[in-house]
Amino acid sequence: MRDIVRILTAARQLWPLYLGIVLGAVAIAATSLLMPFVIAAATDIVVSMAAGGPGTIASLMWLAVALLGLSLANSLISNITGYWGDLMATRLRRILSVRYFHKLLRLPQRYFDNELTGTLISRLNRSITSITDFLQMFANNFFPMLITLFAVLIITAFYSPWLAVLLIIIYPTFVWLTALTSKRWQVWEHRKNDHYDVAGGRFAEAIAQMRVVKSFVTERGEVDRFAAHYDDAVGLTAQQSSFWHRMDTARRSVLDVVFFAIYAILFVQTAQGAFSIGVMVMLIQLVNMARQPVASMSYLVDTTQRALAGSAEYFRVMGEVDEPNNPLEAEHISTVDWSDADPVINFDHVDFGYDDGELVLTDINLAIDRGEKVAFVGESGGGKTTLVNLIMRLYPATSGTVSVHGLSVADVPVGVLRREIGVVFQDASLFSGTIRENIAYGMGEVTDEQLTAAATRANAMSFISRLSKGFDTEIGERGVKLSGGQKQRISVARALLKDAPILVLDEATSSLDTKAERAVQAGLDELMEGRTTLIIAHRLSTISSVDRIVTLRDGRIDEVGSPAELATTGGIYAELLSLQASTRKADKARLARFGIVR
Numbered sequence: 098m099r100d101i102v103r104i105l106t107a108a109r110q111l112w113p114l115y116l117g118i119v120l121g122a123v124a125i126a127a128t129s130l131l132m133p134f135v136i137a138a139a140t141d142i143v144v145s146m147a148a149g150g151p152g153t154i155a156s157l158m159w160l161a162v163a164l165l166g167l168s169l170a171n172s173l174i175s176n177i178t179g180y181w182g183d184l185m186a187t188r189l190r191r192i193l194s195v196r197y198f199h200k201l202l203r204l205p206q207r208y209f210d211n212e213l214t215g216t217l218i219s220r221l222n223r224s225i226t227s228i229t230d231f232l233q234m235f236a237n238n239f240f241p242m243l244i245t246l247f248a249v250l251i252i253t254a255f256y257s258p259w260l261a262v263l264l265i266i267i268y269p270t271f272v273w274l275t276a277l278t279s280k281r282w283q284v285w286e287h288r289k290n291d292h293y294d295v296a297g298g299r300f301a302e303a304i305a306q307m308r309v310v311k312s313f314v315t316e317r318g319e320v321d322r323f324a325a326h327y328d329d330a331v332g333l334t335a336q337q338s339s340f341w342h343r344m345d346t347a348r349r350s351v352l353d354v355v356f357f358a359i360y361a362i363l364f365v366q367t368a369q370g371a372f373s374i375g376v377m378v379m380l381i382q383l384v385n386m387a388r389q390p391v392a393s394m395s396y397l398v399d400t401t402q403r404a405l406a407g408s409a410e411y412f413r414v415m416g417e418v419d420e421p422n423n424p425l426e427a428e429h430i431s432t433v434d435w436s437d438a439d440p441v442i443n444f445d446h447v448d449f450g451y452d453d454g455e456l457v458l459t460d461i462n463l464a465i466d467r468g469e470k471v472a473f474v475g476e477s478g479g480g481k482t483t484l485v486n487l488i489m490r491l492y493p494a495t496s497g498t499v500s501v502h503g504l505s506v507a508d509v510p511v512g513v514l515r516r517e518i519g520v521v522f523q524d525a526s527l528f529s530g531t532i533r534e535n536i537a538y539g540m541g542e543v544t545d546e547q548l549t550a551a552a553t554r555a556n557a558m559s560f561i562s563r564l565s566k567g568f569d570t571e572i573g574e575r576g577v578k579l580s581g582g583q584k585q586r587i588s589v590a591r592a593l594l595k596d597a598p599i600l601v602l603d604e605a606t607s608s609l610d611t612k613a614e615r616a617v618q619a620g621l622d623e624l625m626e627g628r629t630t631l632i633i634a635h636r637l638s639t640i641s642s643v644d645r646i647v648t649l650r651d652g653r654i655d656e657v658g659s660p661a662e663l664a665t666t667g668g669i670y671a672e673l674l675s676l677q678a679s680t681r682k683a684d685k686a687r688l689a690r691f692g693i694v695r
């Protein structure tokens with residue numbers, strides 16, 4: 098329950114709605130409670146008139162009008178409160194969803210390595226839906242019922258303390274019995290949710306990689322795997338629900354016995370003259386009003402349990418540790434005291450391993466000066482990408498220091514650091530939307546002149562100008578409507594517009610044919626002009642003109658030198674050069690191990 102209170106306090110700006118709903122609930126309860134009194138008065142008049150006693154039709158009509166007035170007021174207030182309840186729930190949904198997204202954007206890359214996108218989405222939806230459903234139910238039904246119940250107890254106690262005692266005993270007993278069953282219910286619920294999360298995660302992955310699914314003809318496997326999770330959830334639900342409903346039948350039977358005693362007391366005491374018929378009718382109505390919440394208790398407990406499970410999940414994500422100095426937290430810091438001196442990038446005795454596991458990089462020492470173009474060559478999985486990840490501080494070094502412009506990357510807000518670095522990823526990594534939006538991604542307002550200039554320099558203008566909608570062409574999810582080379586040129590234009598002094602190229606041309614490669618390479622040459630550039634090499638031809646090549650072996654720097662120097666040392670680069678011309682299968686395989694294409 099603490100988590101629900103935390104959620105309500107977290108969304109404390111909604112207090113006018115909370116207050117309105119509480120006041121509405123009091124008014125709904127008051128109008129409901131007055132009705133049995135009016136009916137009691139009318140019953141007594143009718144009974145009296147039937148026996149030839151005092152009473153007039155006019156007074157009965159006035160009581161009927163009073164009932165009409167109370168009903169109309171009740172409907173009106175219920176609907177106004179219902180409207181506030183809906184408003185509260187959607188505004189709460191907005192607050193919780195935005196905070197969740199805000200939180201995810203603040204988390205380190207590490208977190209996302211261990212979670213599936215679909216799982217994150219499924220968890221967000223479930224936890225927030227369960228919380229808002231609960232509060233909506235609480236506002237619209239449960240809260241007015243709670244107030245009614247409380248008033249019924251007081252009124253009943255006034256007429257018959259025994260009835261009130263019985264009513265008072267029922268509720269805590271019922272809630273206690275329900276809570277006992279709820280523990281086991283929760284265990285099943287968590288197991289079910291795990292299945293939904295895994296299924297949701299895979300669902301999103303399969304949809305995002307539909308081409309792979311289609312090309313490997315794995316549709317049947319994917320749908321079967323998806324269905325299997327839902328089958329498991331159905332199996333778990335069968336056990337969970339059967340247990341719950343067996344317990345509920347037992348609980349309700351106990352309740353029926355208690356209500357049997359209540360009705361018996363009422364009938365007998367009325368017959369013995371303790372109450373008038375009117376009061377008996379009133380008390381029956383009040384007792385029935387008190388019974389209603391118990392009847393819907395299963396639903397209430399069910400919704401509450403889901404909300405508790407949902408809010409626990411929500412706060413588990415909210416409790417994850419943020420990436421230090423992340424852009425959303427350190428937005429106010431837009432610049433730091435960068436040094437103009439060389440080196441621009443420096444690795445000083447850097448070790449790094451993912452997940453506290455084996456070191457991927459060991460004792461890396463490397464200084465890169467302004468304007469230098471440095472290519473990294475090494476076996477696939479040898480740590481080239483990891484090296485540039487450390488510069489962008491996507492991961493913290495295990496030991497040693499990585500510095501950019503003279504400052505340790507650990508001390509610079511990551512947003513400021515990453516603005517200094519332009520990246521062209523191996524897969525172009527575009528978003529759905531227009532070409533314009535993609536080139537201007539992260540740049541705010543961009544004029545057509547700036548767009549055209551960037552696209553022209555990236556060698557992308559030739560194909561953009563042929564499109565009927567030009568920059569406003571929609572490119573589909575991750576740019577599926579463009580060719581590989583076109584996507585790369587858009588991503589080069591995006592990096593050009595960002596105009597960062599340091600550039601990382603996860604050699605983008607590796608998957609392209611020669612013509613497309615040439616088109617992209619022309620853009621890349623423009624992009625590299627005047628920038629300190631790190632190239633994760635996949636083609637020997639493109640790195641023959643760099644200033645230095647760094648080769649990696651077993652997570653350590655093996656050699657550093659100009660292409661001409663390394664061509665003669667007999668090291669990795671020299672070996673790869675010699676293999677390049679070979680047509681032997683073994684040599685081709687060796688090149689592939691280094692991620693080199695020809």
Ligand SMILES: Nc1ncnc2c1ncn2[C@@H]1O[C@H](COP(=O)(O)OP(=O)(O)OP(=O)(O)O)[C@@H](O)[C@H]1O
Nearest residue numbers: 210451457475476477478479480481482483484692
């Ligand atoms: N996010 C991660 N979590 C755990 N291990 C990782 C992660 N990313 C990479 N690794 C591991 O770190 C090692 C280095 O990977 P890295 O991606 O840096 O290699 P690379 O040289 O860039 O390879 P390639 O040329 O094939 O892209 C590999 O053994 C890889 O399995």
